[in-house]
Amino acid sequence: MSSIPAKDWKSVWGLLTSGIREHVRKNGFTDVVLGLSGGMDSALVAALAVDALGKGHVHGVMMPSPWSSEGSITDSEALAANLGMETFTVPISPMMDAFEKALAPAFAGRERDVTEENIQSRIRGVITMSFSNKFHWMLLATGNKSEVAAGYCTMYGDTCGGLAPIADLYKTEVYQLAQWFNEREGMCAIPQSIFDKAPSAELRPGQKDQDSLPEYDVLDSILHALIEESKRAEDIELPGVTPEDVNRVQALMRRSAFKRLQLPPPVACRNHAFGVTCPYVTHNR
Numbered sequence: 001m002s003s004i005p006a007k008d009w010k011s012v013w014g015l016l017t018s019g020i021r022e023h024v025r026k027n028g029f030t031d032v033v034l035g036l037s038g039g040m041d042s043a044l045v046a047a048l049a050v051d052a053l054g055k056g057h058v059h060g061v062m063m064p065s066p067w068s069s070e071g072s073i074t075d076s077e078a079l080a081a082n083l084g085m086e087t088f089t090v091p092i093s094p095m096m097d098a099f100e101k102a103l104a105p106a107f108a109g110r111e112r113d114v115t116e117e118n119i120q121s122r123i124r125g126v127i128t129m130s131f132s133n134k135f136h137w138m139l140l141a142t143g144n145k146s147e148v149a150a151g152y153c154t155m156y157g158d159t160c161g162g163l164a165p166i167a168d169l170y171k172t173e174v175y176q177l178a179q180w181f182n183e184r185e186g187m188c189a190i191p192q193s194i195f196d197k198a199p200s201a202e203l204r205p206g207q208k209d210q211d212s213l214p215e216y217d218v219l220d221s222i223l224h225a226l227i228e229e230s231k232r233a234e235d236i237e238l239p240g241v242t243p244e245d246v247n248r249v250q251a252l253m254r255r256s257a258f259k260r261l262q263l264p265p266p267v268a269c270r271n272h273a274f275g276v277t278c279p280y281v282t283h284n285r
Contacts, residue, residue, distance in 0.1 A: 031058070033061060035060070038197075039197075042060075060076065063090050125159075149227065153259060159259070261275070
């Protein structure tokens, strides 16, 4: 279990939805667009946006690749139907093939690695930004604080956007807030299948987040101690957490500091949000 203190989720929901509404409107937009992956982060951001702006003002883009699971599409479709929002589907396989062909001479003799994975994320960033430009919809980034802190994100890919509504929520908190929303709605507006699946970026066959990160309960507890409690690594003592775990997380944070200087503004719901926070929201510090 995460050691992060429990929150008043009704108040958090109100803070995030008001932040979305004010930031979008005061920047001259009426609508928003976001990528729908079939995962929890994009599902929660979609639900927040629909609550903040109304279902007719929220648009989702599904961008399947050869590595996308069937559930990435079916879960996104079910979510969109429950929320009443419009969706588009733009497969990225042709663009992946075009990049691979164009880069083949320069990359000759080198093994496939995270480069090819990140190209997929950047293709999706271009697609969603294109919808933003064409229709004058603000793009919402869907990353959470755990990913941002650990650098588990792609610059100019999934970090694209004009606002990052859940970038001050840890991954375990994302699930808790999503559960609260479903309870409020009296139904699985966010499908249970999204809760049940293992988190994955789906950038290679069989990929899971925990291939690159500690389990989220462990990761979030360490991050909370380092960031929110301003503890030194050597002073952190948590159940089931080893010094090696703490050192690994601290190293991930240090290696990815440059990414956090280039992120869209988060809606801050605590004192230590990353980056330049949304200026239209106040919260209890």
